[in-house]
Amino acid sequence: MIGTRTPVFYGWYIAAGGGALSLIAFGIASLGLGVLIEPMQQELGWSIAAISLGFSLRSFEQGLLAPISGVLVDRLGPRKMILAGVLLLAGGLLLFSQARNLPVYYAASIIAALGQSLCMGVPINATIMNWFQRKRARALGIVAAGRGGGYFIVPLFALLVTAAGWREALVIVALLIFAVGMAFALIARDRPEQYGMVPDGEDAARAGDSAAPASSLVGVSVSDALRGRAFYLLTLSTGFTAGQSIAWTVHQVPHMTNTGFSLPEAGLVVAVYGGVQVAMRPAVGWLADLVGRHQLYIASFLLQGVGLVFFAQLSTDRLWLLPLYYLTYATGHAIWVILFITAVADHFGPRRFGTLQGLTSTLTMPFGMLGPFLAGLAFDEFGSYELIFTIYAPLTALSAVFVILAGRPRGDFG
Template identity: 30%
Template sequence: MSPPSFRHRAFQGWFIVAAVFAITFVGFGSAYTFSAFVESLQREFNASRGAVSLVFSLAGFLYFSLGAISGPLADRWGARRLAILGMALIALGLVLAGMARTLGEVYAAYTFGVGLGVGCAYVPAVGVVQRWFVRRRGLASGLAVSGIGVGTLVMPPVASLLIDTLGWRQAYFILGGLAAMFGIGASLLIKDDPYTQGLAPDGDSRHMDAPTPNRSGLSVRDAVRSPQFVGLYIACLISSFGVFVPFVHLVPYALDHGIAQSAAVLLLGAIGAGSTAGRFFLGGIADRIGRQPFLLITFSGMALALTIWAVATNIWTLAVFALLFGVFYGGWVAILPAVMVDYFGGRNASGIIGILYTSVAVGTLIGPSVAGFAFDVSHSYTIPIIASVGANVCALIIAAFVMRMPVTAVA
C-alpha cells in the first residue's frame, strides 16, 4: 500500500479544528479565570460570596443560551463573522470589568462582554467542526473543544499570577488584550463547509455525484420536537445544575479548608488538565465504542467525581476529584455536539446544538449562584455538592432511556 499523500495528511479540516481549539481556549479560558478573582472582588466591593458568584452564573447563562440564536445565524451567514464578533466582545468585556467601580458594573461587563462573546463564538465554531468530519467526528470534536480544558488549565494560574503582581484590574486589562490578539486571529481561519473548498469530510476524495452527508438531516423544528432531543435536553439541564459548581466554588472551598491560594488555584488547573485529557483521548474512544453509550459514561463519571469532592478535605483528595471530574466533564463536552449530529444530521448542526445548550445555560445560571447563597446561609458546601451528585445520577437515568430509542437521522 502506498503511503498517504501530503494532501491527505494535511487535510484542511484539522486546521479548522486547531482554529476552534484556539477560540475555545481564549473564550472559556477567560471565563473560567473568574474563580481566581472571587476573593479580590469580595474585598473590593464588600460583597458576599453568593453575590459575587452570580457574576459567573449570569455570564454562563448568556453564553450557553445565546447559542440558540448564534447557531442558526451561523448556519445561514457563516461562523467566521460570529466568531470574530464574539472574540472582540470577550476582549471588551474583560477590559470593562477591570474598569468597574461597582459590582453592578462587573455584572454588566462580564455578562454582556464575556457572556455575549462566548455565546456568539462557541456554538458556531463547534458546529463547523461537525461538518468537516463524519467517521472521526468524535475525535475531531474532542480535539477542538479541548481548548476549553487547556484554557482552564493555563488561564486561572496566569490570572492569579497577574492579580498577585499587578492587581485584579490590571489582570483583566492584560487578559482582554490577549483575548483580542489570539481570539480574533484564530476566528479568521474558520471555513464553514468542506464542500465549498472542493473537499469532502474526513479528507476523503470528493466525487461530484456522491451524496453530501453533512448537508442532510432534520430541520431545527423537527429535531427539537423529537423524543430524543427532549430527553437529552432534560438530561443536560439537570446535570448542569451541578457541573459548573466546581468552576466557581472549588477555589473558595479549598481556601476554607486551609489550602494556600497558589495551591487552590492549581486545583482549578487540575480540572483543566483532566478535561484536556478527556477531550483529547475520550472522543476517539467514543468513536469506537459508540458515542451515545459513551455519553452515559460521562454522566456516571461526573457523579462519581463529585462524590469524592463531598468528602475531600485536603489538597490530595481535592486533586483526585479535580482530575477525575475534569476527565469526564471534558468527555461530556466533547461528545455532546457529535451525538446531536449523529441523531439529527449535519444540515442544521449549529442551530440544533445551540438550542440544546440553552439547557446548560439554565443549569449554569442556577447551580453556581444557588451554591454560593447556600454557603452564605450554612457556611458549608455539603448540600450543594450532594445535590450536584444527585443531578448527574438523574441525568444518567434519563439519558439511558433516550439511548433505547431508535436513531432519527444519521449524518
C-alpha cells in the same frame, strides 16, 4: 492550502485553531475574571454583590443569546460569527478596563458576554460538526483540551494583574484575544464542500455518489427535532449534569478548604485536575470515535456520579480518595464535555446544529443557575457541602437513563 491535497486534512487546522482560541478566551473571559474581584473592590469601593452582578448578567445573557447565536450560525455561517464575536469580546474587555462606574462596568460585561457567545461555543462547535462526521469526538477533543488548558491561564492572569494592575492586564489580554481570534477567523471555513472536500477528509470517490447530499448539509429540521422526544430527553440529561458541574466548579475550592485543605493545596488539586483534562480530552475523543460515542456518553454520567460521591467525602484525612476522584469524575467529565455536543449532531445532523444547540443552552440555563445556588444554600444551612454533592451524584447518574430513553443516534448523521 485549501482545496489542494495536503498530508493533513484542513479540518484539523480548524480544530487546532479553535482549541487555541478556547484556551485564551475561556481561560480569561470565563475562568479568569474572578481574579479581578478583589482589586476592583479595593480601588472602586464597590460591594462584592455589585461586582458579582456583572458576572451574573454575563451568564444570564449568554443563556438568552444562545438560540439567536445558533440561528445566526446556521444562516450566516460560523466564520462571520467568529469574526464579530472576537471584535465584541476584545472591545468589551477594553471597555471593562476603563470602567469607573457601575453602568459602564455592566455595559462592558454585556458586550463581552455577547462577543463570547458569538465567537465561542456554538460557532466553533458548529464548524467542527461540519468538517467532521466519523471523527467528530476526536476533533472536538482538541477544542475541549484548549478549554481545559484555560485552568492554567488563571494563575498567569493573576500574576499579570499583580504585576501590571487590573486595568492594564485587561488591555493586554484584550489585545491577545483579538490577535488569536483574528488568526483563527482567517483559517476558519464554514463547510468542506465549499472547497472540494468532504467531512473527515475522505476522498470524494470513496465518499459515495457525488449526487448525494454532502454530509455537512444533511439533518432534520428544527421543527421535526422539537416534535420528537429525543431532543427533550437529551436536554434533560445536559441540564442535570450541567447544574452539578457548574456547582462543582464554583464550590470545589470552598469544599476542600472546609475539609482541611489550605487554599494553596486546594489550588494544587484544581491545577492537577486541569492537567488531567488537557491530557485526557483528546484521548477520550479518539476512544469515543473508536468504540462508539453513544455508549461512552452513557458511561460518562455514571462515572461522574460515582466521582461526586468520592469528592463529597474528600478531606485531608481521606486523601486516598483523591486518585479515585480523578479516575472517575475527571474521566467522566472529560467524556461529557465532548459528547454532550456531538450528541446533538449525531441525533439530528449538522444542518441545524447551531439552532438546536442554542435552544439546548437556553433550556438548561435554569439548571446552571440553580445548581450552584442550592449548593450555597446547603452550606449555609449545614456548614458543609458533603450532603449536596452526595445528592447531586445520583441525579447526575440519572442522566444516563435519559440518554438511553432518547435512543441510539441515526447512523447517517454520525
